[in-house]
Amino acid sequence: MLKEYRTIKEIVGPLMLVDGVEGVKYDELVEIRQENGEIRSGKVLEINRDKALVQLFEPSQGIKMSTSKARFLGKSIELAVSEEMLGRVFDGMGRPRDGGAPIIPEKKMNINGQPINPVARDYPNEFIQTGVSAIDGLNTLVRGQKLPVFSMSGLPHAELAAQIARQARVIGSDSKFAVVFAAVGITFEEADFFISDFRKTGAIERAVMFVNLANDPAIERIATPRMALTAAEYLAYEKDMHVLVITTDITNYAEALREVSAARKEVPGRRGYPGYLYTDLATMYERAGRIVGKKGSITQIPILTMPEDDKTHPIPDLTGYITEGQILLSRELYKKGLTPPIDVLPSLSRLKDKGIGAGKTREDHADTMNQLFSAYAQGKEAKELSSILGEAALTETDKKFARFADEFEKRYVSQGFNVNRTIEETLDLGWELLALLPRSELKRIRDAYLDKYYRSAPGADAKSEQ
DSSP, X not given: OOOEEOOEEEEETTEEEEOSOXXXXXXXXXXXXXXXXXXXXXXXXXXXXXXXXXXXXXXXXXXXXXXXXXXXXXXXXXXXXXXXXXXXXXXXXXXXXXXXXOOOOSEEEETTOOOOOGGGEEOOOOEEEOSOHHHHTTSOEETTOXXXXXXXXXXXXXXXXXXXXXXXXXXXXXXXXXXXXEEEEEOHHHXXXXXXXXXXXXXXXXXXXXXEETTSOHHHHHHHHHHHHHHHHHHHHTSOOEEEEEEEOHHHHHHHHXXXXXXXTOOBOGGGOBTTHHHHHHHHHTTOEEETTOSOEEEEEEEEEOGGGOTTSHHHHHHHHHSSEEEEBOHHHHHTTOSSXXXXXXXXXXXXXXXXXXXXXXXXXXXXXXXXXXXXXXXXXXXXXXXXXXXXXXXXXXXXXXXXXXXXXXXXXXXXXXXXXXXXXXXXXXXXXXXXXXXXXXXXXXXXXXXXXXXXXXXXXXXXXX
């Protein structure tokens, strides 16, 4: 029999203090039953001797301390999991929000997960095709990797997230592929966009969606990504699926964390965020990976909008430390009408070299990737020089590089949100663009690959081959 306490002493915002408790544990679930029979729920945030600080999942308005009872349930927040989750939409606490019946659970799992033994981790080395050239060709996503997207307010990161969720797949594998999509603190319009896009394209059939709206309680925002990761762990490690977890927007998650920290009167860290922000983010990001002996895997693409477009802001800064690279969206490219506006030069995938090459993508991938990076950087430099000194100051070679940079942005980067390119199409397009340059300038590609691919590239004429 669970004991009830009538010793609620204080309520401040989403926090409640219960006195005289016994045997209560950190993170334990709590039910607050009011005199009229209404029940609100929360979890234990802190314990000090016989006092328990409870964080409420719902607003605290209307709770009468004198007549309400607190009951500690002896367990943490759990998610009911089953393969029936695929194709369903849930709220931030794992309750169905698509009008369907509740899941009949195969089991219930603690949303905080189990730490992965570092020795049991397998190295990420398999290519995931997103269908987006700027990612597949230049900043390749590898199975088991965590690769965040750094966006800015007003940029189309939602469209990019939906495109990756629709198109992503593991090439050359017969394992099932699933997408777990967590929307954190988004507007109703954004939620409607994601749900209708997934349903319209059929992507919903292999997806599990968790949607937390901007007007939902802050504590729910903190639980939503963990709900998604718990569902992903079940599908990956118990159902042998390759799972891609996309979370948008991590900034909303961090804001909720700051709100709760302020209510607890904690000493703030950088920009008012709690000092444990790094640790907290790491507990989510580090749940990605592959485990030795398990067929399934979890790959993460967290999406965050950088406050004030600042890469040094604590959220993108700490995310960059924990994860293996970043895909950066550019306001300048978006103003030019490029979609998706991925800025390839500051973007980085630290594991890309592990997922490309013969048997994974194609033998020429690494060389063409390095050459495209180099040529685009030279082309941008030539265009900057031209804007200062005029086009007359450019050499003929500089003009070719400047033209290459323009074509690269228009044809390679800007593919739209509905075009799904195979890795072969992406690599072939790279060769088409490199054919705009003289062969003598392609110094980062081995002669064997130039002999095989450069001659057949449309636009490579006899003169430029010399």
